[in-house]
Amino acid sequence: MLRVLFKESLFFAWQSLVANKLRSFLSLLGITIGIFAIILVFTIVDGLESNIRGSIQSLGNNVVYIQKWPWDFGPDYPWWKYMNRPVPQYYELDDLQKRCKSVEALAYRIGKRKTIKYRSNSIQNAVVAGISHDFYKIKNFDLSSGRYFTQNETDAGYHLALIGANIASGLFPNEDPIGKEVKIGGYKAVVIGVIKKEGESLLGISFDYQIVTPFNFARYFLDPKSENSDPIIYAKAKPNVTNAEMMAELTGILRGLRKLKPMAEPNFALNETSLISKGFDGLFDVIGTAGWIIGGFSILVGGFGIANIMFVSVRERTNLIGIQKSLGAKNFFILVQFLGESVMLSTIGGFFGLLITYLITLLGKDAIDMDISLTSTNIILGFTISILIGIISGFIPAYSAAQLDPVEAIRSN
Amino acid sequence: MVRPKIITFICIIGYLSVVFTFPQVFSPQIKKLGVLMPAIYGILVAANFIACVGLWYFKQWGVQLYLVSVFAKTLFYLLVDQLGFGFYSNIVLSVIFMIILLRFFPKMDPNL
Numbered sequence: 001m002l003r004v005l006f007k008e009s010l011f012f013a014w015q016s017l018v019a020n021k022l023r024s025f026l027s028l029l030g031i032t033i034g035i036f037a038i039i040l041v042f043t044i045v046d047g048l049e050s051n052i053r054g055s056i057q058s059l060g061n062n063v064v065y066i067q068k069w070p071w072d073f074g075p076d077y078p079w080w081k082y083m084n085r086p087v088p089q090y091y092e093l094d095d096l097q098k099r100c101k102s103v104e105a106l107a108y109r110i111g112k113r114k115t116i117k118y119r120s121n122s123i124q125n126a127v128v129a130g131i132s133h134d135f136y137k138i139k140n141f142d143l144s145s146g147r148y149f150t151q152n153e154t155d156a157g158y159h160l161a162l163i164g165a166n167i168a169s170g171l172f173p174n175e176d177p178i179g180k181e182v183k184i185g186g187y188k189a190v191v192i193g194v195i196k197k198e199g200e201s202l203l204g205i206s207f208d209y210q211i212v213t214p215f216n217f218a219r220y221f222l223d224p225k226s227e228n229s230d231p232i233i234y235a236k237a238k239p240n241v242t243n244a245e246m247m248a249e250l251t252g253i254l255r256g257l258r259k260l261k262p263m264a265e266p267n268f269a270l271n272e273t274s275l276i277s278k279g280f281d282g283l284f285d286v287i288g289t290a291g292w293i294i295g296g297f298s299i300l301v302g303g304f305g306i307a308n309i310m311f312v313s314v315r316e317r318t319n320l321i322g323i324q325k326s327l328g329a330k331n332f333f334i335l336v337q338f339l340g341e342s343v344m345l346s347t348i349g350g351f352f353g354l355l356i357t358y359l360i361t362l363l364g365k366d367a368i369d370m371d372i373s374l375t376s377t378n379i380i381l382g383f384t385i386s387i388l389i390g391i392i393s394g395f396i397p398a399y400s401a402a403q404l405d406p407v408e409a410i411r412s413n
Numbered sequence: 414m415v416r417p418k419i420i421t422f423i424c425i426i427g428y429l430s431v432v433f434t435f436p437q438v439f440s441p442q443i444k445k446l447g448v449l450m451p452a453i454y455g456i457l458v459a460a461n462f463i464a465c466v467g468l469w470y471f472k473q474w475g476v477q478l479y480l481v482s483v484f485a486k487t488l489f490y491l492l493v494d495q496l497g498f499g500f501y502s503n504i505v506l507s508v509i510f511m512i513i514l515l516r517f518f519p520k521m522d523p524n525l
Contacts (some may be wrong), residue, residue, distance in 0.1 A: 038439055045441075263483040288441035331525045377448050384452040386441050391459050392435065395466055402525070403470070 006340075009333055013341035016313065017348075027309040028349030030302025031386060033354030037298050038373070039382045041291020043361060045284050047372030052280055055206070056273045063138060063273065064247055066092075066254070067235035070269035071276065085267045088233045090215065090224055092257055093132060096233065098254050102246040105137035105236040108215060110222050110229040116163075116211055117183040118171040126167055127210040128184055130218020138234040141207075146178045146193025149214055157216025161189040165197035166208040182211070185221030189213060199371070243272055299385060302349065303393040310342050310397035321401055322409025335402040342394020343387055350386025354379060416471045420508060422511050427465035427479075434458050446493050452471070457486045473521040476514045483507045 017024045068085045093108045100106070111129040115122055117266045133154035141148055141162065153160055161182060168177045187209075198206040215224075222229045237246040247270045254268055314321070321334055358374045365372065437443055438455040460482040467475020487507075490500050 042441075042444070069448070285441060292436070292440050300436075335525075380448060381439055381451050384455050388435075388438065388455040388459050392431070392462050395463055399466055399470070407483065408464070 005333055006336060009336035010340045010344070012337045013344055016317075016341050017344060021247040023309065024345060024348075027305050028302075028345050028352070029244075031299065031346045031349030031354040031389060032302075032356070033304045034295050034297075034299030034389075035350045035382050035386060036295075036356050038291060038295030038385070039354060039357045039378050040360060041096050042378050042381070043357060044372060044373055045288050045291070046375060046378065049280070049284055052276070056276055060138070060236060061273060062237040062241075062243060062246075064235045064237070064243055064250065065269075065271040066235065067269050067271055068227060071279070073272045081265075085269075086258070086262065087225065087227055087229075088268065092230070092254070093233055095257055096235070096250070096253060100235070100246075100249055102238055102241040103235045103248045104238045105134050105234075106132075107138045107234045108132040108231070109135060109234065109279055110215065110218060110224050110231045111210075112222050112229050114185050114221070116167060116171065118180060121171045121173075123167055123170045123209075124302070125209075126164075128218065128222065129210055129212050130215040130222055130224075132215050135212075135234070141193075141212075142195040142196040143193045145176070145177045148193060154214040155216065155377070157214050157215050157219075159187065159189045159191050160214065162193040162195055162212040163191055164195050164206075164208040164210045167211055168194045184213070187217075187220055189217070191360065202362065243274075247272075261398075265277040267344065299389055302346075303389045306342055306346055306390065307393040307397060308395045309345075310338060313341065314338060314397050314401040317401075318404065318409050318412045321404050322406045322412070325404070325406035326393065326410065331402040334404075335398050338398035339391065339394050340400050342398065343390035346386045346390030346393070347383065350382050353386075354382045359384075416469070419513055420468055420471065420517060423513065424465045424511070426506075426510075427461060427468070431458060431462045434461075450493070450515045453489065457482060457489060460485070471517075471521050472525075473518060473523045474525065476518050476521065479514060480511060483511065 066088050068087050069082050090108050093106055096167050109129055109131050111127050113125045114128045115124045115127045133151050136148055149160060177194055180191050181188045195207045198208055224231055235250060237243055258267060361372050361374050435458050438451050438458060443454055444452050462480035464475050464482050467478055
């Protein structure tokens, strides 16, 4: 019985929407824009967050970076304290490897932007990195073809290179790069492997535009003592060791290596990936909140629009309500009829808002090489907001319609 | 019976609280709690609003729905561990309002 009641009420509601198509469309426009604004912002923020966290994840949560500058992005960054610090040196890697018990792997890296050439093709501003052999233990190299360096090749500084996917497609559009010679900073290097495509990374740590060489070769064209080469020592903790424990041990060893006095401040920075996450958390919160406020006002306006149209609809159909009631329709039937109309209107508006968001994410995927897609969470959120705004906006008009006296209703003009 | 002024006051407070709590349904903070949390919180806000409409029309079902929505909201905040000054002041106000509403309950219209 209840099911028949609902079905009939919704049928009346649908008929009313279809009878006034233009009015229905204009009413749901506010909801469409509101849902579109909120869900688009949430989708973009989720996509950016996922990209950054994925990039950070690829580096590993248990990796500590020994650098000159700390990753402190606050407004009171005391840069003058860090200017005269020395950069991490390659020889420090050996000492750390011998003395540090809590690390599973240590690696050294320098890097700089340079032009890479192959015959008449060239790529400018590619990142050229010189790494120690154990770098693959820190950052796992997924190779689409070829192989990684051997220990001997790294130690001897053979003129070899691993190239990123975009470099491979740019320099070798129609041939296999393996075995070919490229020129880096005037030096020739043989390509022995191509790194699998990783896609855009907001942190700039994607290997697609990088060329990786053994450190002892890279030092010919990159100065490891210069800050411009951004020297970093990576330390990966053993499985049962926390970052804090490893950092404590590294601090003690480095202070000894650099002959720092007991009360002197450290002249090195130990950075963790969690600092990057924390830095971005605030940014994402701000973007999400801004989108929420903008979209929230749009939805509020849309809700008032629906409420207004429902009052008009009730006024127009007062006679009809009176006739329905006099034929035996219960208050609940009238309530469901108008509430159903309001919810249908807002849900259709929400659907169009989600559809526009989906189309924009499809266009965006082609424009930027990043995975931004409409998740099921955001779809559920979009429909939830639509249904709720429909209920809240439409309840008062629907209830006032349900309370009408049938005689007065039939009599009204 | 004409709606007493105190009920009108409670309804206005209720409507204002809906205006301020409805935007939180799709806020990033609620979204972070879980996939279905915005939907659940939204239902509670909608129930609160509908209860206020019922009270405005001086209906008994309004009081009943108000009681259920207050209880459900309190449970929600306890489960998601969102306790603070707002939570406790909300409980105190809700208890006071419930006492007032139950006092007028026998005089309200029992019909829909």
